[in-house]
Amino acid sequence: MAQVSPHTRFGLGAALTRTEDFRLLTGQGRYTDDNAPDNALHGFVLRSPYAHARFKITDLTAAKDAPGVRAVLCADDLDSMNDLTCSTLMKQPDGSMPAPRDIPILCRDSVHHVGDAIAFVVAESIYQARDASELIELDFEPLAAVADTAQALDDGVAPVFEGATSNLAYTHFEGDKAATDAAFAQAAKVAEIKLVNNRLICNYMEPRACVVQWQPDDDAFTVHLASQGVHGLRDTLAKVTNIAADKIRVITEDVGGGFGTKVFCYREYPLCMAAARLLGRTVRWTSDRSEHFLQDAHGRDNVTTARMAMDKDGKFLAIEVDLIAAMGAYLHAFGPFIPYLGVSMTTGAYDIPTMAVTTRGVFTNTTPVDAYRGAGRPEAAYVIERLVDQCALQHGCSVDEIRRRNFIQPEQFPYTTPAGRTYDVGEFEQHMSLCMERADWSGFSQRLSAAKRTGCLRGIGMSTYIEACAFSGSEPAFMQLQADGSCVLKIGTQSNGQGHETAYAQIAAAELGMDYEDVHVQQGDTATLPTGGGTGGSRSLPLGGASSLRAGRTLANNIRTIAGRELQTDPDNIVLEEGSAKVRGGNEFLSLAEIAALGTPAELNTQGEFQQAEATYPNGTHICEVDIELATGVTRVVSYTIVDDFGVTVNPMLLQGQIHGGVVQGIGQCLMEHVVYNDDAQLLSATLMDYALPRADDIPHFHFETRNVPSITNELGIKGAGEAGTIGSCPAVMNAVSDALLREFGHGQIDMPVTPLSMWQKLNSLRDRADV
């Protein structure tokens, strides 16, 4: 394990308040839309009202002549542009690559989901643009559509793409079919579970937006947009627009939530670029919430059957998974990669010798699906953790006992899974036992009886999840000592509200013996930073944190060298504290501003880069208790306990925020959030009046603590924590719901989201069953 800084006052582990909060909470945040000058033109995307149709634009005259309109762009006007492509096509079992289904910037003659883009109207005001969009004359020829993932491959279902023989986007296989079949053949028992992982809409507070300026002198663009990393977006924009990357400066300032969904390049960005160049004016576009529901990539949406082979002692022998993953109407940027990432975590925290996992990606006439907080890992944890509970049931032991028997044991590390991942460390049984103690697992029966007296069923459930973070790679950090003695730290990740400004600063400041508020973290500008990997997969702190430490440490060494030179003493004799360089044991010192005046540029500018070879593997136990009100079917989470292993905690306060937020999203998925399309693939849950997000009063108090086992893959021992909350929560909540039903009726399977209606219906059918 790496050295943890001795300067814990500001370093790793300090519960420092967020430096960005004063700015953000006093209305001084600068979000993308804040960058638009008053005279910017407004773009509006005319979107398809049909889920599937052929169309022709018959007349644009009225729209073009409408007041304030400066341009109306159609597919024909974008000949120099390329489609948005999927960068993660998966090899099929026969070795072939699947056909791409790229997203046209504007549809030419057919639309494939409600909200598919048809035309871009640019006007002096957004109202004029919208008014004019209604004057575009179109002929639609509606075609049959399909929205349901489970039915997409059925015979006779309309193809999403005319002329296609089926809605199969691709097939992918991971594992060892022969070994798995052999294990099932000799299994004493087999547990099976069928699950739907419901489709979600990622509702960040700040909808996407962009503001594009074009400089005629050098045919260059400045693109402000809400992203999770400017460099990746710049490169995609260059590919799509056929404009050299060095002619596109992408800037992201404050971002109000991203959750993976803001990683991607969406149509409106190249559209604004085209319009800005055509008109020589700044062009802005801002999504509204309704548009957001139709255009921004959706999350989850899997239909899974999973089976576990066990021996007579309940020891797992093999797992087999059949996964249907919705892709939506096109293959989105990371679309096929998301289920794959989940598949790579199929076996979870358990020692399962072999696996066979078949994924079928399917097209439906729905908004494309891509990364949403956890990106495949919540889906995978959901499958294995629900299946393990089913195994306990089948085998006739408790849910903790089946886990104990099958956990990878501490002495087995490093442990390579059948999917090829190598876990470095982990103490699964220990955090499970601790969490059970904290949750008073053994006292449950009393709470159950108490709940019964109030007309409720009560259930308790756990998940002992593991996930993969950070992944191989690096995120270099660049530091500079400024003339005033403060520091700038530049890094190519992108805070979306997580608190990067605080976290990186506190790591680097500890090395420099200075106040963390004097380390100014800068992100989000391709002009000031040459490269960057962006934020996603909980990589910012494991990779960027380690690089920040290295950059800070090198700068600290340089400062000691400069001070030693000036004060004519050995650099080892210099200590950095309270923002100055002091001679150990003496009175002489130099302020950091004085150091900045004395150092050479090479000494004052440092770079740190930590290269990581493998992913890190955060893990933990979540325990949830639910009440189900018999009269109404309302399910409430009444108690929630978390013991996580994040390796090393950077800032307990930031960490707690990440976990709380993630668990709330998980509870939301379990009990409330649900994207519903009707049979014509029209979006029914189209606004927040019908799409239910969890609110504070839907959520109980959380008990959260860490039981950290430092990673030996990561320099600082950090494992990553940005997604863990969503990953651990769904199976814990749903195992609790299932437990409540099992105790009462002997049957417990119900899918997410457990709405009052779906639970009431379930209770009725279980009662009917009991009557028979």
Next chain:
Amino acid sequence: MYDFQYTKVQSIDDAVHHMQQDEEAVLLAGGMTLLPALKQRLAQPTQLLDLSGIENFSSISVDGDAIRIAALTTHAGVAGSPLVQVHIPALAALANSIGDPQVRNRGTLGGSIANADPAADYPAALVALDATVITTKQTIAAEDFFVDLFETVLESDEIITAVSFPKPRRAAYAKFANPASRYAVVGVFVAESDAGCRVAVTGAQGSVFRWQEAEAALSSEFDAKSIESLTLPTDDMNEDLHATADYRAHLVVVMACQAVREITG
């Protein structure tokens, strides 16, 4: 939002005058229903007549055996009114259950009942309490005021000025809130007065209705037990993402029992 003209009217007469001049003009009260409809381009009025400048249009007063609430009184105003809290606490509680603080601080009693959303809360209170709606043209019993889904007896140039709520002996409102919008999936207002017991249901059908079978049962014995095994026909029940017809019919019974239990303690 389409283009429209904005006029801040000075008096009720002034508003009526504008409405007679311009058939496409609409009144703007709290805007909590009207403005979202405009933003989504579901309505295209020529003119908005903003009522907020009219004096004394949001007062609450005692009027004999009734509490009179002027039409522009906000939900928060009703919820926070000491008069309402003392004389009809169930009405104050109902107002406090509407939407969220923003909606309660803008939305108004007049706007809510003029809109006659099938999932709105107030209609249940008006009908159960046998309230009277006072408009620029008539004084009408609440039961006759609500006609159907988003439909009242109001004519195009008619303005609600106040609602008069007789004080009940005891009353309670139980609401099963839509988990997303927090409108009533089903809301049941139970009120008992010298004239008898009234049970009004909102959210379940196109418009608020009295559940007479429950009224009769409660009149003979005011106890949740008297109604808990009653059932309602599902034919006219609303259906949406959040509740099927049979679930709604079931929830009416559950909510009615809950309201009665709140009264009987």
